[in-house]
Amino acid sequence: MRRVSSIAVAGIGIAALAFTTTACGGSSSDSKKDKGVAIAYDVGGRGDQSFNDAAYAGFVKAKKELGVKGDDIEPSEGESDADKVQRLTELAREGHNPVIAVGFVYAPAVKEVAKKYPKITFGLVDDDTVHMKNVVNMVFNEEQGSYLAGVAAALTTKSKTVGFVGGVENPLIKKFEAGYVQGVHDTDKSVKVKVQYLTQPPDYSGFKKPDSGKDTANGQLDGGADVIYQAAGDSGSGVIEAAATRGKWAIGVDSDQYTQKGLAKFKSKILASATKAVDEAVFNLVKSVKDGKPESGTVRYGLKTGGVGLADSNPAYQKMTKVVEAVETAKKKIISGEIKVKTTP
Incomplete structure (x- = not known):
């Protein structure tokens, strides 16, 4: 598993920018060998004991139970939408599938990058504004x-x-x-x-x-x-x-x-x-891609299905x-x- 620091993320951004400059956009045909799932974290990154860690739990479960490979990527300090575009572009270009963006702040980046890689499934947690065949909006009744x-x-x-x-x-x-x-x-x-x-x-x-x-x-x-x-x-x-x-x-x-x-x-x-249940949403998306039947559209998790609740530990x-x-x-x-x-x- 690769977990990239903010310094490495900057490098990813440069590499992605170089790629888009020379190739004028990408497509799924540009992708390298399948590298499994990629998780791009929200503000605060892993270790927040909360939202991002829930996504990480789903990632770990998928690796353990489904045998998939994958990388999880940290956000950089004060990053822009352009930085997010570069990160998601590089992950898709490398051959990750699905690419899961954790947090509504990724919506503009997902919308832009998903167009370039129509055969890769993109997951967007906590947002329901990107409506494309290869995008899964994972939302909750908070x-x-x-x-x-x-x-x-x-x-x-x-x-x-x-x-x-x-x-x-x-x-x-x-x-x-x-x-x-x-x-x-x-x-x-x-x-x-x-x-x-x-x-x-x-x-x-x-x-x-x-x-x-x-x-x-x-x-x-x-x-x-x-x-x-x-x-x-x-x-x-x-x-x-x-x-x-x-x-x-x-x-x-x-x-x-x-x-x-x-x-x-x-x-x-x-x-x-x-x-x-961000962990469940992440796991379900990874499983759907592995099974060859990727989710699409909006997937809502509510109280009736156990997607939200009150933990009483x-x-x-x-x-x-x-x-x-x-x-x-x-x-x-x-x-x-x-x-x-x-x-x-």
């Missing part, structure tokens, strides 16, 4: 899992104040906020929800600022919050640290953060995690009978359609 997190928060808070910390204030993360706030208020209208974001587009560094996450969480804790839900990528580790250090509850996101080794010393205060949570029962009831009502969860605040 608002549904977040609703369950809101139910749990409302029934756990003692101060009647809970928090939400988003990494970047964009439509995707607003879905997390919307579901969470609705879940809180549907459960207990008297509970106040403090909402804060770390950065605004086009600044996506809010997904990789653990110190900012920690500071923001401490501000919410100072304001009376005793349960904080975060949808902030790597910055979420700072939120969890702040809450746990002060003996308050944190709610994880994307992965089951209670089980993440990097957060082990804080796990006793990770109440639950609103999960999304913490034994302390499992003992909260009232909370567990309320979350399960809410889950059934969402699946039946009795509860319709908002996607915007």
Whole structure:
């Protein structure tokens, strides 16, 4: 497995640029021998204990169970859309298939590169705007899992104040906020929800600022919050640290953060995690290509199929009978359609 550093990524960009200059675009016929799957990570890269690590888990599972080869590639600091185009172009030219871009920030790059390599399948996680035969948009009902997190928060808070910390204030993360706030208020209208974001587009560094996450969480804790839900990528580790250090509850996101080794010393205060099956989406796409029947179009993962949910690994949570029962009831009502969860605040 190759895992490329930001310095190496710069080299990839130069090589790709040289290729496109001399060849005037590529096609699947230019590809070398099949090199298996390629994963290009989102802002924050692998080791975020959250979104990117979930994609990595799917990559590892595919290698183990399907016997595929592959490379996973880190983002570079402050990269542009052109950098992403160069990276995906090189991966496709080398013969990787599928090429999976982790994160909505890759949408423009996927749209451009997929046209040049029509026989290669491109996966795009968290975006549904690139509609091409060889592109798979892997999207999730994040608002549904977040609703369950809101139910749990409302029934756990003692101060009647809970928090939400988003990494970047964009439509995707607003879905997390919307579901969470609705879940809180549907459960207990008297509970106040403090909402804060770390950065605004086009600044996506809010997904990789653990110190900012920690500071923001401490501000919410100072304001009376005793349960904080975060949808902030790597910055979420700072939120969890702040809450746990002060003996308050944190709610994880994307992965089951209670089980993440990097957060082990804080796990006793990770109440639950609103999960999304990025690992499953990655594995399913790789398997479809290996089987010769590649996925195409939009593949949505929701609560009904287990694509999102609320992980309950913490034994302390499992003992909260009232909370567990309320979350399960809410889950059934969402699946039946009795509860319709908002996607915007």
